Amino acid sequence: MYPSEFDYERAETVDHALELLSGDPEAKIISGGHSLIPMMKSGLANPGTLVDIGEIDELTGIEWDDDTVSVGALTTYATIADDDELWDELPVLAEAAHEVGDIQVRNRGTIGGNVAHGDPASDLPAAVLAADATVVVQGPDGERRIDVDDFFLGMYATELGEDEILTGLEFPRSENATTTGAYVKKPSPSSGYALVGVAVSLEVDDGRIESARVAANGIMDHGVRLEPVEDGLVGESLDDVSFEDVAAVADEDLEEFMMMDDIQASAEFRAQLLKVYTEEALNDAVDRLDASLPTA
Amino acid sequence: MSGDTTNGLIGDRVTRTEDAEFVTGQAEYTDDIATSNAAHAAVLRSQHAHAKVHDIDTSAAEELDGVIAVYTAEDMEEAETSAPRKIPSMSTDYIQVEPELFRPVIASDRVHYQGEPLAIALAEDRYTANDAVDRIEVDYERLESVTDPEAAIEDDAPTLFEDYPNNIAYDWEFGDKDEVDEAFEDAEYVASASVDEQRLIPDPLEPRATVADYDSSSNELSIQMSTQTPHSDRHAIAGILRHPENKIHVQVPRVGGGFGAKIHNYDVESLVPWCARELERPVRWQATRSEIHQTSSHGRGLNLEGEAAFDEDGKLLGVRVDGLADLGGYVSSHVHMLTTVLCIEVINSQYELPKLYSRIRGALTNATCLDSYRGVHEVAAITFIERLMHESAKEIGMDPAELRRRNQIPADAFPYETVTGTVYDSGNYQQALEKTLDVLEYDELRERQEELREDGRYLGIGLSAYTHVSGVGPADVCKEYGIFKTHWESGRITVHQSGTVTAYCGTMDFGMGHQTSYAQIVADKLGIPIEDVEIIEGDTRHLNDGVGTHASRSLVVGGSALAESADDVIEKGRSIVAHQLEAPEEDIEFEDGEFWVKGAPERSMTIQEVGSQAHRAWDVPGEPGLEATTYYLPEQMAITSGVHAAVVEVDPDTGEVEFERYLSVDDAGNRINPQIVEGQLHGGIAQGISQALYEDVVYDDNGNMVTSTLQDYAMPKSFHVPEVETVELSTPAPDNPLGAKGVGETGPIAGNAAVLNAVVDALEPLGFDGSEVDTPLTPEKIWKGVNDQD
Numbered sequence A: 001m002y003p004s005e006f007d008y009e010r011a012e013t014v015d016h017a018l019e020l021l022s023g024d025p026e027a028k029i030i031s032g033g034h035s036l037i038p039m040m041k042s043g044l045a046n047p048g049t050l051v052d053i054g055e056i057d058e059l060t061g062i063e064w065d066d067d068t069v070s071v072g073a074l075t076t077y078a079t080i081a082d083d084d085e086l087w088d089e090l091p092v093l094a095e096a097a098h099e100v101g102d103i104q105v106r107n108r109g110t111i112g113g114n115v116a117h118g119d120p121a122s123d124l125p126a127a128v129l130a131a132d133a134t135v136v137v138q139g140p141d142g143e144r145r146i147d148v149d150d151f152f153l154g155m156y157a158t159e160l161g162e163d164e165i166l167t168g169l170e171f172p173r174s175e176n177a178t179t180t181g182a183y184v185k186k187p188s189p190s191s192g193y194a195l196v197g198v199a200v201s202l203e204v205d206d207g208r209i210e211s212a213r214v215a216a217n218g219i220m221d222h223g224v225r226l227e228p229v230e231d232g233l234v235g236e237s238l239d240d241v242s243f244e245d246v247a248a249v250a251d252e253d254l255e256e257f258m259m260m261d262d263i264q265a266s267a268e269f270r271a272q273l274l275k276v277y278t279e280e281a282l283n284d285a286v287d288r289l290d291a292s293l294p295t296a
Numbered sequence B: 001m002s003g004d005t006t007n008g009l010i011g012d013r014v015t016r017t018e019d020a021e022f023v024t025g026q027a028e029y030t031d032d033i034a035t036s037n038a039a040h041a042a043v044l045r046s047q048h049a050h051a052k053v054h055d056i057d058t059s060a061a062e063e064l065d066g067v068i069a070v071y072t073a074e075d076m077e078e079a080e081t082s083a084p085r086k087i088p089s090m091s092t093d094y095i096q097v098e099p100e101l102f103r104p105v106i107a108s109d110r111v112h113y114q115g116e117p118l119a120i121a122l123a124e125d126r127y128t129a130n131d132a133v134d135r136i137e138v139d140y141e142r143l144e145s146v147t148d149p150e151a152a153i154e155d156d157a158p159t160l161f162e163d164y165p166n167n168i169a170y171d172w173e174f175g176d177k178d179e180v181d182e183a184f185e186d187a188e189y190v191a192s193a194s195v196d197e198q199r200l201i202p203d204p205l206e207p208r209a210t211v212a213d214y215d216s217s218s219n220e221l222s223i224q225m226s227t228q229t230p231h232s233d234r235h236a237i238a239g240i241l242r243h244p245e246n247k248i249h250v251q252v253p254r255v256g257g258g259f260g261a262k263i264h265n266y267d268v269e270s271l272v273p274w275c276a277r278e279l280e281r282p283v284r285w286q287a288t289r290s291e292i293h294q295t296s297s298h299g300r301g302l303n304l305e306g307e308a309a310f311d312e313d314g315k316l317l318g319v320r321v322d323g324l325a326d327l328g329g330y331v332s333s334h335v336h337m338l339t340t341v342l343c344i345e346v347i348n349s350q351y352e353l354p355k356l357y358s359r360i361r362g363a364l365t366n367a368t369c370l371d372s373y374r375g376v377h378e379v380a381a382i383t384f385i386e387r388l389m390h391e392s393a394k395e396i397g398m399d400p401a402e403l404r405r406r407n408q409i410p411a412d413a414f415p416y417e418t419v420t421g422t423v424y425d426s427g428n429y430q431q432a433l434e435k436t437l438d439v440l441e442y443d444e445l446r447e448r449q450e451e452l453r454e455d456g457r458y459l460g461i462g463l464s465a466y467t468h469v470s471g472v473g474p475a476d477v478c479k480e481y482g483i484f485k486t487h488w489e490s491g492r493i494t495v496h497q498s499g500t501v502t503a504y505c506g507t508m509d510f511g512m513g514h515q516t517s518y519a520q521i522v523a524d525k526l527g528i529p530i531e532d533v534e535i536i537e538g539d540t541r542h543l544n545d546g547v548g549t550h551a552s553r554s555l556v557v558g559g560s561a562l563a564e565s566a567d568d569v570i571e572k573g574r575s576i577v578a579h580q581l582e583a584p585e586e587d588i589e590f591e592d593g594e595f596w597v598k599g600a601p602e603r604s605m606t607i608q609e610v611g612s613q614a615h616r617a618w619d620v621p622g623e624p625g626l627e628a629t630t631y632y633l634p635e636q637m638a639i640t641s642g643v644h645a646a647v648v649e650v651d652p653d654t655g656e657v658e659f660e661r662y663l664s665v666d667d668a669g670n671r672i673n674p675q676i677v678e679g680q681l682h683g684g685i686a687q688g689i690s691q692a693l694y695e696d697v698v699y700d701d702n703g704n705m706v707t708s709t710l711q712d713y714a715m716p717k718s719f720h721v722p723e724v725e726t727v728e729l730s731t732p733a734p735d736n737p738l739g740a741k742g743v744g745e746t747g748p749i750a751g752n753a754a755v756l757n758a759v760v761d762a763l764e765p766l767g768f769d770g771s772e773v774d775t776p777l778t779p780e781k782i783w784k785g786v787n788d789q790d
């Protein structure tokens, strides 16, 4: 409730922020503050200095070019969830942002903060895994581009270095096929965070699944791809594939002893939910293909 | 409301008049009170659930800049002013509570639950006070702990108090066991059920808070605090601090919820005034959410299991019940009454029960103290009997509605003395049940349930028929129960010289809308505009006596006190009018705010004119002024009753429960403001649903609370609660002048069983064992109950 004393610095630019970080191992970036401040109030984080990057304009916004969509780190969930083009082309991301917390949280929390934080129960890790993101990072030695598959390492642990800043995420745009996707979650009745959340991104051409990326939060100590599900989908025709059967192997590659297991839900039950919600996410993604309008 | 609508206010859906300040954020709560020169308090709380405390070193804390003082129990013993005593629990004729089991306001050499206060730090600001607490070093010797009441009474369990080797604080029996056993021998059917009640946190949005100041020249302690019972707090603090009761003044700002958790006398609420007296300066304290979770009394936590015996027609012959209460580290002020007599007083609910035997024990555990929470242990009683009726219907092979119908007390049997000696004043239980079935289209619903099952969909219908004691009385019953202050209430009405009115009541609103309901009563009775009535509660200087708000009593008892005071004001007014108009008193009529001489309506005076005359007092027959005070003591309890029904669909693959419908059919007697009554029902039902499905206090094996924040404790959100349909029935309470019955607590009392019965009903074809449900019925437990059957 009462955080320890700390200093506060407002960064004017990314370079300024990097400078403030590099001089001080106790310093921490603050973006939306919707994970960091609760942690400070409960004594789980005690940064010596908060480096506020919230006013750096270049880190905000959604940009489209021919083959990528770039989303700045400071873009809020509300902005993402209100963007019709994203619902159209990257529904998995729009829907995951829409599912985060409540309206206050969505107005403050940022995509960069969420991904950098690496909370296993948050909603965006699965979505950015399914959307095949590239994580763009600035550090003392310049820019690094990290494949999202290499990014999440463990509970609150990511590839991001202590002295680095996540500046944005890039998502590929598909050329010929139609992209669809969905994110569904089973929220905890207390926190609203995902007990299990499943993100699906499919490329469909002529009724056939060309490619599939399926990922989950809440089940392991970090967001994970569900490769057995993906394998069951690719090459299948939408008319023949049984999502129930495909989803039945959702937990196959996951080590049970590593699964999240707490008072909210046991590992065994999470594995069950994972299957049910994987099926639901696949159904939703396909329903969205059929619908002419986005379901924002 | 327009100003000229006067008569007929009672029974109107008047929009709550107090809400503007709440919705605009203008309302002043305890922590909003401005103080100058106040010391801020923070409390060092035991990090362990069970430990001996060898030493507390406060020196590093005292050295911190801005720290004013740090006190431990030892410091308090050595201080100028007398050390605080323990918080008393009232012994009764049937349960003796030894002082050893009382909750201390500050622990000295032993702690019994995590969060127990060990020291209080005072500083110039709140952050420094908390930093000071972090610097206090405690030398603990950890002891093995136990938080499960079943485990606590085992022989090998750790012992909390040497004199209670089995951790049993009380062992209370009611009824003749042999006689009841005989009834079971003659039975055609026997069924059993158990209610394993989890602990719940009554979690008001405004956590507890206190601001105290002391004036040494007058020896006056002024306390502002968030409470439901200012007068009882004044009395308790006087005893704990050994301070003259007439030198303590308790004033209550707006209160952001209480739910029964702001009744008991707590530790910090005495420590803060103690510090104010010692330091001779204002001291303030605002609890955090986690402090509330860890240290405000918990509710529920009573396990009941038992059986019912029926004859061949499905008529009840007897009930046996065995109970175990999870008391926590000490015996809190009311818990022994609540978990025993005040639980079984409604255990037969609406039914004719010829024989009852019950045994209830209280187990001391290394957990937060247990005490009242909206619905108190009537929730366990009604949940038990209503689950038992559901299970019995299955056993007998009868529809659960029909089994209830066969056993309901007939409408012409009131007043009806039940097997426990409780007198039910009035009601019409058949009407409530038939109305419920009618609205639900029960027979069609059962058919639809059958059809859906064929498609692999699981619909469940749960009924819960309840009774609830409101307005506890008469005096001899309060004495028998051991209620330390009989449940009267005081109400005073003053008509000012200008004709406006101030009404005072000893109850304390913490969200229920007293300002509106009370003003309706007073304005209606006196025939004046509602906006001319000001309601004042929560100030021991304005109104010297009161009991407070709990036990669904405010409207029934406090409202009645005001109604009778209004009658007295009118009588006094009549004497003034008779005198001034020179007519006999019996010829003076009164209606709609106007007195007149019978047969000569032009000879009249308004009540405002009478008020003016009474104050001017140039020519009044008796004493000046127009004011009356009533101490209203109920002669009979007002028994609220009704039937709630939940219709749910359960997904056996995810254990998710979805509400199709929730119906609440309630007989609250005359409803003064039906809209406020419905609001009370909605909120209470949310808590009933939440007990059935969501909320749960969890401790780990070392007695650490795992659910100390709202991140982990599932307080229900709006989207967890379905639309509630309400149906109003009314058999007016015969005893009180309003004919009202209290409704504040009925939601959780009826709601828990309605939901549990619905879920069990849905899962019946899947072999789910309904006789022993472990609440809350989370999706995981449901899924396992369906899938892991041995």
Ligand SMILES: Cc1cc2nc3c(=O)[nH]c(=O)nc-3n(C[C@H](O)[C@H](O)[C@H](O)COP(=O)(O)OP(=O)(O)OC[C@H]3O[C@@H](n4cnc5c(N)ncnc54)[C@H](O)[C@@H]3O)c2cc1C
Pocket: A028, A029, A030, A031, A032, A033, A034, A035, A036, A037, A038, A073, A099, A100, A101, A102, A105, A108, A109, A110, A111, A112, A113, A114, A116, A117, A119, A121, A122, A123, A124, A160, A164, A165, A166, A167, A191, A192, A193, A194
């Ligand atoms: C009531 C409530 C409910 C919530 N419910 C959900 C939910 O349902 N689902 C969900 O996913 N989340 C939920 N959240 C968390 C929310 O989404 C957070 O906003 C998010 O996890 C972190 O984003 P932020 O911008 O607030 O980051 P901050 O809290 O500011 O920072 C989080 C961490 O990331 C670091 N960081 C932040 N930005 C950067 C950056 N650009 N580069 C490097 N490091 C950075 C910080 O140093 C810190 O360690 C909830 C939060 C609250 C308060």
